[in-house]
Amino acid sequence: MSAAPVTTPEDDASGKAGADVLVVKGLDVSVRHQKLVEDVTFTVRSGERVGLIGESGSGKSLTALALMGLLPEGLTATGSVQVDGVGHDLVGADERAMSRVRGRDIAMVFQEPMTALNPTMRVGDQVAEAMLIHRTRPSRRAARVAAVELLGQVGLPDPPGTARAYPHQLSGGQRQRVVLALALANDPALLVCDEPTTALDVTVQAFVLDLIVQGVLDRRAAMVFITHDLAVVATVCERVMVMYGGRIVEAGPVQEVFTRPRHRYTQGLLGASDLTVVDDRGRLATIPGSVPAAGHFPAGCVFRNRCQHATAACETRPSWTATGDDAGFACHHPAGLPDAAPRATPGGGRP
Amino acid sequence: MxxxxxxxxxxxxxxxxxxxxxxxxxxxxxxxxxxxxxxxxxxxxxxxxxxxxxxxxxxxxxxxxxxxxxxxxTLDPGSSYVSGTAIGPQLADRLQVTLWLVVTAMVVALVVAIPVGTVMAVRHRQVSGLALSAVSQLGVAIPAFLAGILLITVFAVKLGWLPANGWTPPADDPAMFLKQLVLPVASLGLVQAAVLTRYVRSAVLDVLREDYLRTARAKGLPPMRALVRHGLRNAAVPVVTVLGLQLATLLIGAVVVERVFVIPGLGSLLLDSVSQRDLIMVQDVVMILVMAVLVVNFVVDLLYVLIDPRLRVSAR
Incomplete structure (x- = not known):
């Protein structure tokens, strides 16, 4: 799937998929002196849909919250996060500056639809508020009308009636669509989704995913999509970044990473997701061990205590091996070496 | 509904x-x-x-x-065994006085407790928040009568700004009425505020952890505006519950404070009737106090429904 169906003049000028919407450089998230996310670097261009996958505790959600400047109290971010159309770095920006960016340039859809909406406010007002805060509609009345329209766009039945409903009168899937509507209300340049369908019934997951992709395509917005579900990434995203132990361990086009993983962790993750492969006792494949608690990852390669290919070399931190624009891995003993040599993009730096 | x-x-x-x-x-x-x-x-x-x-x-x-x-x-409780006078008019008179005292004290308590409790919650990790907590702890420990005596000592005796005691009906002399109201209301209200502040603080702390507050900030509301617009109404539910229960404490406090400030309210009537063994009067006063507490808690129950739409049973 390509990005926006129509290319804009900027696209032609840059010669790539689009202008850089999000540029993250050396992002660290730490609590006191312990790093929970380390040296995360990536770029997302306009119209791109990028997945961020990994197990619980890999630092995906913290990365998302750091982009929004909404890290819990006590956690601090360092590094650089630049968003197109915002003149300042988001890391270290003060609350007032961030308030102007949140909900207008970057919007977010959270994991828990059941608790993400204010239980004492009508959902139409909650959606309208998003537009009133940033004055993207001239009046309260106009914002209300726009809110009803947005609720219709996300496939909610009887939009005027739903606008008057309170969150508890809606199902989880409907509430998540309301959250999506208010995230899209101001046509953000970037939508960050943190496991938006994980808490939903399987039957409505696909529907909500479609709405998210449609909403992003309609606005030619870029998207960072966080999930632990490889199948979801494969349907929604064009590019994927694999996170483990607070670092990006592999990145590349979805097709490439999922069919020819290089990092041993990605390989294990794919193996564990393959329900057709079982051992002689009929058990599914797993990655041995479990994700260590935050701050207890081994030095050097963070995956080495669970990796069957680990050697003494893995005690030093593997450097990033670029295999293309926005693609590469950090592993001393990458998979698929003999037949799958790095593609011919010598000197291609990290994205 | x-x-x-x-x-x-x-x-x-x-x-x-x-x-x-x-x-x-x-x-x-x-x-x-x-x-x-x-x-x-x-x-x-x-x-x-x-x-x-x-x-x-x-x-x-x-x-x-x-x-x-x-x-x-039938609002005609007969006459007293002791004085032989009709009880009804006396109760009505005294109730009016006590209502002034209790209602203004409650208003003062809320006006102080809501902002102070909110600031304490928002700054719960900072020195200013901890200092406010310590002050409110002190307020909780001081009984209303002691607060009254201290206030009289300072503002009436030492500084001479306000009358030490007495009561003037508002219709007779509004200025005097207000002057005499200040100290008793302060001693009841501030102690009450100290208690309520702690409940407001914990309610707001709970709300601060809620996902919908993060959603509000993700929309672009600055933290304090997000809290005021989305948090306070949700925090109100537990606070209103406590408000209903605290009314009983406030009435008991009023009995004592009326004695300290020589105010002819229900509390003074109750204590006088007890010392004169005017049993029917005592019985009536106690019953009025009980009714006040029960009716207020009934109203509180209805308030929940106004505050929290989840408690409205009917569908939209």
Missing amino acids: TLRLLQRLAILVASLVVSSVIVFAFMAVLPGDPARVALGVNASDAAVAEMRSEFGLDRSPVAQYLSWVRGLV
Whole structure:
């Protein structure tokens, strides 16, 4: 799937998929002196849909919250996060500056639809508020009308009636669509989704995913999509970044990473997701061990205590091996070496 | 909605009936014959018997209870054994005074507690928040009568800014009424504020952890505006509950504070009636206080529904 169906003049000028919407450089998230996310670097261009996958505790959600400047109290971010159309770095920006960016340039859809909406406010007002805060509609009345329209766009039945409903009168899937509507209300340049369908019934997951992709395509917005579900990434995203132990361990086009993983962790993750492969006792494949608690990852390669290919070399931190624009891995003993040599993009730096 | 109202109304009536039986029973089992007490130890048996029949004290307890309740319901509670004067007008007078005191004290408590408690929650990791916590802890530890005595010492005796005691009806002299109201309301209200502040703080702390507050900030609301617009209404539910319960404490505080500031309210009436063994008066005052607490808690129950739409049973 390509990005926006129509290319804009900027696209032609840059010669790539689009202008850089999000540029993250050396992002660290730490609590006191312990790093929970380390040296995360990536770029997302306009119209791109990028997945961020990994197990619980890999630092995906913290990365998302750091982009929004909404890290819990006590956690601090360092590094650089630049968003197109915002003149300042988001890391270290003060609350007032961030308030102007949140909900207008970057919007977010959270994991828990059941608790993400204010239980004492009508959902139409909650959606309208998003537009009133940033004055993207001239009046309260106009914002209300726009809110009803947005609720219709996300496939909610009887939009005027739903606008008057309170969150508890809606199902989880409907509430998540309301959250999506208010995230899209101001046509953000970037939508960050943190496991938006994980808490939903399987039957409505696909529907909500479609709405998210449609909403992003309609606005030619870029998207960072966080999930632990490889199948979801494969349907929604064009590019994927694999996170483990607070670092990006592999990145590349979805097709490439999922069919020819290089990092041993990605390989294990794919193996564990393959329900057709079982051992002689009929058990599914797993990655041995479990994700260590935050701050207890081994030095050097963070995956080495669970990796069957680990050697003494893995005690030093593997450097990033670029295999293309926005693609590469950090592993001393990458998979698929003999037949799958790095593609011919010598000197291609990290994205 | 209507169902809930009827349900709550039934509970209110049932509690009123049960509490009236308890109040009546307590008074009935007190040793001593009210007629004998009223007439004194030297009165003849004939005089006592005459009084007993005059006030219906020779009837069965059930008959006495029913006539008492009838008196309360018809707002004509009869006359006192001791002074022989009508009870109704006295109660009405005194109730008015106490209401002024309690209601203004509650308003003062809320006006102080809501902002201070919110700031304490928002700054719970900072020195300023901890300092406010310490001050409110001190307020919780000080009883209202002590606060009253301290306030009199400072503002009436030392500085001479305000009268130390007394009561003027607002219609007679509004300026004097307000001056005399300041110290008693402050001693009741500030102690109450200290207690409420702690409840507001914990309610706001809970709300601060809620996902919808993060959603509000993700929309672009600055933290404080997000809290005011989305948090306070949700924090109000537990605070309103406490408000209903605290009213009982406030009424008890009023009894004492009225004594300290020489205010002719229900509290003074209660204490005077107790010392004069005017049992029917005591019974009526206690019943009025009980009714006030029950009715306020009934209103609180209805307030929940206004605050939290999840409690409205009907569908949209």
